Amino acid sequence: MPINIDKEIEGSFQIIGGNFVNAGEASTQLKLLLSKLGVDEDIIRRTAIATFEAEMNVIIYAAAGRMHYHITPRGISIKVDDMGPGIEDIELAMQEGYSTAPDWVREMGWGAGMGLPNMKKNSDIFKIDSVVGEGTTIEMVINFP
């Protein structure tokens, strides 16, 4: 399939916690870049879902975070790290429907406990690492077909 990636492309976005107004900005930029590179539609769709959810988690829970992407001829690697409260029980957090989001976030239709499962479902490799009181790091790899 025709991907215009002859060299590796890297970049990152800053994400500010609580900034619901610009929610989706980082993942939208990455999606546009992938479209421009001619990446397969299904890969773009999966990347969009995974990165949007990761971005939302930083906005909902953390003070700030960063999304770093690395595109190679083989696929896309994404790393999102934040300065947030960290996750006490990762296994529980990975369960669909479990959320610690406050009510006002739930009223917006977020905090349904689908974010982390959505990220995992849409990536080929998913890793999460978290330290309570320090922050959370998520690494995702989506391979090209």
Add this chain to the structure above:
Amino acid sequence: MKLSDFVGELSLEVKTCKEGLEREITGVYVSDLLSDVMANSRAGDIWITLQTHLNIVAVAGMKNLAGIIIVGGRKLPEDTRQKAEAEKIPIMTTPLPAFEAAGRMYQKLKQQE
């Protein structure tokens, strides 16, 4: 079938991006949970919801949805309207509740098949 075919049927008030009404609709997705819409809607779907805040525009844009129908006569906040206009996402409001709006769309789309 196009969005414009539903304007009369659902008493839609078109709030943004009137030019988007001629876009072909491939389906409809009903949900008020944004992560559910991210996960399960398909490109070209119309999204029926009661959510009106800014983030619905980002979700619709990320998933290449054909537009958003806000149900129950809810008012569209000005900041959402502006963002949707800028990002060319059609947003419409209807006085109908979600069940009825979805039902009427379902019927019309099935008739066409």
